[in-house]
Amino acid sequence: MQTVTKAKTGNRSKTNYVVDLIIGISFLLATAPNATGEPIHEWLSMGLLVMVVVHLLLHWQWIVAISKKLFGKVAWQQRINYMLNIGLFIDLTIIMFTGVMISKTVVPLLGLQLPSNLTWRSLHGLASDVGVVLIGLHLALHWDWIVRTSKRYLIQPIVKRLHKPATQLATKEQ
Amino acid sequence: MNVLGRILIIALAAALVIGGLLAFVPSNAAAGFADGRPDRQLTLDPAQASGTADQSTSAARPEFAGRERGGDHHEGGFGHIIRNAAIMTIIIALVAFGMRWLRRRRAVVWL
Known part of the structure; x- marks a missing residue:
């Protein structure tokens, strides 16, 4: 029973790690539309939106638990983390919404024509700059978990794979 | 609560933020800005080209050619990614290791 629970926790942790890694890389790429090109920037951001929702759903129990006792014990x-996450949610919503309002690829593809508004563009840039700082803080607050999980799911498997042929060779020679 | 209900709550929270944003940003603000901005002069007059014209009062800003005024965050390519990654690294270094240092020194009890 305990082994099953441990395996479930391990799988959940791995899922969280993969989702977070995708979000982190996608966000960094999405902050440079000139490097990726406008269409990739917009589609990548749409994917990012889905991944952020998945991230929230994966951490739903924590959100509910802290919301219930935010003003209690x-x-x-945890409280600072919660406040920061609310700020991050607001910021990401602003980025996504203003991005949709100035979209040149995704929204026209749906046959929609939104009124041009330069305020959305400057707000989009400002919110994305604030997002870099907030995501940096978010990562900093979870740094111990990031290091621990990276060792477990990224570094250890690579090291194991690199050492495997050498060990096999030594066994064959014997 | 099922997944659909949770997604609905996230959507409602996002709608609340967007509603606040729409209330805060006047719809005609950008149009007013676009109407009021001077026409771009993308070519130089002969006097400007020869350097005899007073550039401080000139409307010619060749560096803006083909770009929108008012700042464009879309500037920069891969350099932008490196800049943002560097900002995040500095924040992580300051906050994560700062917190660890404070914890070790027991300077802040609740950390």
């Missing part, structure tokens, strides 16, 4: 680090 809860560790200050």
